[in-house]
Amino acid sequence: MPVSCDLFCRVVDNLGDAGVCWRLARQLAQEHGWRVRLWIDDPAPLAGLRPGIAPAAQMQDVDDVEIRRWPEHFPEVAPCDVVIEAFACELPPGFVLAMARRPRPPVWLNLEYLSAETWVPGCHGLPSPHPSLPLVKYFFFPGFAAGTGGLLRERELPVPPVRSPATELSVSLFCYANAALPDLLAVWAECAEPVSCQVADGLPREQVQRWLGRSFPVGSRIDRGSMQLVAAPFVPQPEYDARLAACDLNFVRGEDSFVRAQWVERPFVWQAYPQDDAAHFVKLNAFLAHYLRHVGDDRTRSAVVSFWNAWNGRGEIAAAWADFRSVLPRLTLHGKAWAREISQPGDLAQNLVRFCRERL
Numbered sequence: 043m044p045v046s047c048d049l050f051c052r053v054v055d056n057l058g059d060a061g062v063c064w065r066l067a068r069q070l071a072q073e074h075g076w077r078v079r080l081w082i083d084d085p086a087p088l089a090g091l092r093p094g095i096a097p098a099a100q101m102q103d104v105d106d107v108e109i110r111r112w113p114e115h116f117p118e119v120a121p122c123d124v125v126i127e128a129f130a131c132e133l134p135p136g137f138v139l140a141m142a143r144r145p146r147p148p149v150w151l152n153l154e155y156l157s158a159e160t161w162v163p164g165c166h167g168l169p170s171p172h173p174s175l176p177l178v179k180y181f182f183f184p185g186f187a188a189g190t191g192g193l194l195r196e197r198e199l200p201v202p203p204v205r206s207p208a209t210e211l212s213v214s215l216f217c218y219a220n221a222a223l224p225d226l227l228a229v230w231a232e233c234a235e236p237v238s239c240q241v242a243d244g245l246p247r248e249q250v251q252r253w254l255g256r257s258f259p260v261g262s263r264i265d266r267g268s269m270q271l272v273a274a275p276f277v278p279q280p281e282y283d284a285r286l287a288a289c290d291l292n293f294v295r296g297e298d299s300f301v302r303a304q305w306v307e308r309p310f311v312w313q314a315y316p317q318d319d320a321a322h323f324v325k326l327n328a329f330l331a332h333y334l335r336h337v338g339d340d341r342t343r344s345a346v347v348s349f350w351n352a353w354n355g356r357g358e359i360a361a362a363w364a365d366f367r368s369v370l371p372r373l374t375l376h377g378k379a380w381a382r383e384i385s386q387p388g389d390l391a392q393n394l395v396r397f398c399r400e401r402l
C-alpha cells in the first residue's frame with residue numbers, strides 16, 4: 043500500500059509557502075509513489091507556479107497530487123499515515139484529535155523554514171510529545187549540511203548549461219521592497235559593461251517602474267545608458283529555473299528561489315525575508331559563512347559579504363558593486379563545487395521519506 047500523506051500549507055504572504063509545499067507534494071507523489079493530499083488555504087498562488095491548477099477549486103488532482111482547499115470549518119476526514127505541518131501552520135484541532143484516534147498515530151512532522159545556522163543539525167529530527175494526546179511531532183529542518191533534512195531538488199532537474207562568455211552581463215532580479223535597488227540601477231546604467239536585467243513581475247517591476255518614472259508594463263524593454271531593463275512575465279517554476287540558468291547573476295529572495303539559484307550553479311545574491319528584529323541578518327551571515335568557507339581568497343569573501351549585506355540594507359551598494367562584479371568569475375567556478383556540496387545530504391523529499399519509513 044502506498045504511504046498516504048496530508049500536507050498542510052497556509053499562505054502567509056508572497057509565494058514561497060505555496061512554492062515549497064507544491065514542490066514537496068509533487069516529489070512525494072511522483073518520485074516516491076505517495077498518495078498526497080495537499081491542504082492549502084489559498085490555492086491561488088499555485089495557479090501561477092503550475093498552470094492548470096484552478097485557483098478557486100475545492101478539490102482537484104494535478105500531477106498526481108490531490109489539492110484540497112483548506113476550509114475555515116475543517117471537514118471530518120481520516121488522517122493519513124504521515125502528516126506534514128508546513129512552517130508551523132497550526133493544524134485544525136479536530137484533525138489533531140482524529141490523528142490521536144488512529145490505531146497507529148500518524149508520523150507528524152513540522153517542516154521548518156530553511157536556515158544555515160549552526161544549531162540546525164542538532165535540532166533536526168527531534169521529537170516533541172503532544173502535551174495531552176498520544177502524539178509526537180518531529181521537527182524536520184531543511185538544510186545545507188549533513189545532519190539536516192537537505193534541500194528540495196527534483197530528480198528531473200536539468201544539469202545547468204555552461205555559460206559562454208558574452209558581451210553583456212545578464213542578470214535576473216527577484217526581490218522584496220529594496221532601498222538599495224535605485225542606487226544599483228544607477229550604477230548599472232553608468233557602468234561601461236552592458237547589463238541586461240530581467241525584472242520579475244510584482245514588487246521588483248513596481249520598484250523599477252518608480253525608478254524609471256514612467257510605465258514599465260510586463261513585456262516591455264527600456265534602455266538606460268548601458269543597461270537594458272526587461273519586464274519579465276511571471277512564469278511557472280520550471281521556466282523560472284530556466285531563467286536562472288540562462289543568467290550570469292541571479293538576485294533571489296525568501297526560500298525557494300534562493301535554493302533554485304544554487305542548483306543552477308550561477309553566482310547569486312539573496313535578499314532574506316525581512317524580519318523586524320533584524321534576525322534575517324543572522325540567517326544571511328550564517329549562510330555566507332557556510333557558502334564561503336571553502337572560498338580561499340579574502341578579497342572574494344569580503345566582496346561577497348559586503349555586497350550581500352548592502353543588498354539587505356547594511357552598507358553602500360554602489361561602492362560594493364565594483365568589487366563584487368570583479369569576483370563573479372571566481373564565484374562562477376565556486377558554483378559547481380557548492381551545488382555538489384549541498385547535494386551531499388540527499389534531497390529533502392528522499393530524506394523525509396526515509397525518516398517516515400523508520401517510524402511508520
Ligand code: TRH
Nearest residue numbers: 054056057058061242276277278279282296297298299
Ligand atoms: O515569494 P517569496 O518571498 O516567499 C517567501 C519565502 O518563502 C519565505 O521563506 C516565507 O517566509 C514567505 O514567503 C512567507 O520567495 P520564494 O521562497 O523564492 O518563493 C517564490 C516562488 O515563486 C518560488 O517557488 C519561485 C517561484 N517563481 C516562479 O515560479 N516564477 C517566477 O516568475 C518567479 C519570479 C518566482
